[in-house]
Structure formats: C-alpha cells, structure tokens
Amino acid sequence: GNDQFRLREAFVRAGNILEFQPNAKFWAGERYYRRQHIEINDFYPLDMSGYGAGIEDWDLRIGKLSVAFLAGARPDVVTQNGNYAKSNVDVRLYDLKGPFGMWGVWFDYATAKGGTTQTGAFIPTADGYAFGLRHQRLEWHGGYHTFSIQYGKGAASNFSTSIEDPNPFLKNSERLLVAEHVLFQPSDRFAIMPIFIFQRKRDGQPGHGFNDWASFGVRPEVFFTKYLSLAFEAGFDHTEGFVTTQNGNTQFDGWLRKFTIAPQIGA
Numbered sequence: 001g002n003d004q005f006r007l008r009e010a011f012v013r014a015g016n017i018l019e020f021q022p023n024a025k026f027w028a029g030e031r032y033y034r035r036q037h038i039e040i041n042d043f044y045p046l047d048m049s050g051y052g053a054g055i056e057d058w059d060l061r062i063g064k065l066s067v068a069f070l071a072g073a074r075p076d077v078v079t080q081n082g083n084y085a086k087s088n089v090d091v092r093l094y095d096l097k098g099p100f101g102m103w104g105v106w107f108d109y110a111t112a113k114g115g116t117t118q119t120g121a122f123i124p125t126a127d128g129y130a131f132g133l134r135h136q137r138l139e140w141h142g143g144y145h146t147f148s149i150q151y152g153k154g155a156a157s158n159f160s161t162s163i164e165d166p167n168p169f170l171k172n173s174e175r176l177l178v179a180e181h182v183l184f185q186p187s188d189r190f191a192i193m194p195i196f197i198f199q200r201k202r203d204g205q206p207g208h209g210f211n212d213w214a215s216f217g218v219r220p221e222v223f224f225t226k227y228l229s230l231a232f233e234a235g236f237d238h239t240e241g242f243v244t245t246q247n248g249n250t251q252f253d254g255w256l257r258k259f260t261i262a263p264q265i266g267a
Contacts, residue, residue, distance in 0.1 A: 035048065041195065044160075049160075071088065071161060084114075088108050105133055146180065150176070157173045157201070175199065192219065
C-alpha cells in the first residue's frame, strides 16, 4: 500500500587501523553525521546527514579533525544526469581547548549538478560554501553551555545535505544562523534550559528580501523523585520579512506564543 520502510542509517565504521592514529575512524555508508540538536525547539543548526564516506577523530594534538564527502538526492526531480543531487565536502576541526571551554570550526563546499528534466525544464548547476564557529562548556553549573554562529551561501546555505527546490537563483541564496542554549542544574531537584535562535535568510529570487526568525524559550523541570518530574515549556517566536510584487512590497510580521505542561516518568 502506501507504507514505506527506510533505513535512516546503514554504514560501516572501523578504528584502530593506523598505528600512529589509533583513535582515527574510517566510515562509509548512510548515517546521521555529527549533527547538532537544540531542545526545546527540536531544531538542528547543523545536520549534514546523508550518504558518503570519511574519517573522524584524526588527532592533530591541538584538536581533532574530521573530513567527509556527503551527498543527498531528490528522487522527485530527475534530469538526464539522474536524480537531482547535491555533493558536499565537510571539514571540521573540534575539541580545541581555548578560553572558556572547547571550540570548533566547520567548513562545507557544496555543488548541485543541474540538467534538463523530463518535462524540458532546465536546472542550472549551482555551488556554494558555508562555515561556522562553535563554543561549548560541557561542565557548567551541573549542565552545559553551547553557542554557535554559521553563515552559508548558494547550495550550502541550508547547512544540510538536503536540496532546496531547484530554481535559477539558488546560487544567490544565503543564510545567517546564531544559536545558543544552556542547561543549568544547581541540584537534583531543579533544572532549567533557556534557548535563543536567530536566523536571517533569503532565497535569492529577485524582489525577495531577507526573512528573519527569532525564537526564545525556556524549559524548567522539577524532580519529585528519581522517576517522577514535571516540565514546563514557554516560548516566543517572531518572524518578519517582505516580498516585492507587481503591486508593491508585501510585508509580513507575526508572533507565535506557546506553553506546555508535561508530567514525566523516567526510566
């Protein structure tokens, strides 16, 4: 029927191969690749999951290095070259000890090969780049603190192996993303997680301006026992932007307010 079964991860990984780099790991296949996640928004600032191959945890003494080739495809868009696909070269330097904690840098080069579809539409080839900086304090008042800032342009502007809908202006798209989240847990009875996300992006089409999204949220939790707790979530999202049409500029501006109460049972 309409049921579909998918293997989201199917890869092999091997380590302890090189005597002078015993912690380096080689891998190939399809996997969730070193993706970064933020509660309470269930948001991924960086998700290069896809299929490919690479090496991780190469010791540079000052930190660790990972290099990967990763790709994603659109089976619903087919050209004479096959499924419309995007290839990425992902390079990361992480676990760098510095002021106030651990630091990491990231770079991605992406190219989406175009062609002519079965309906005769032409999709131009587009490339792009993205880079970012991340700071972490993994032991901070019983929790942790993470901050990241990223910028991308063209085919790499979505910080993902997935491909946007094909259009001739993809090379002009760009995105800036700033994200911060903190877990503060002063005791076994109480914890709180505030978050902040700001994103500015544009799709590159003529007459389309920047779209801004800002999100604030907080999740306090009260623990009654080892197994019973109560969580609250409150957040505010704000979006704004404008589009130029034949009738002039159309501006949009709106808020989303949300609140949740969640009794919890822990294993």
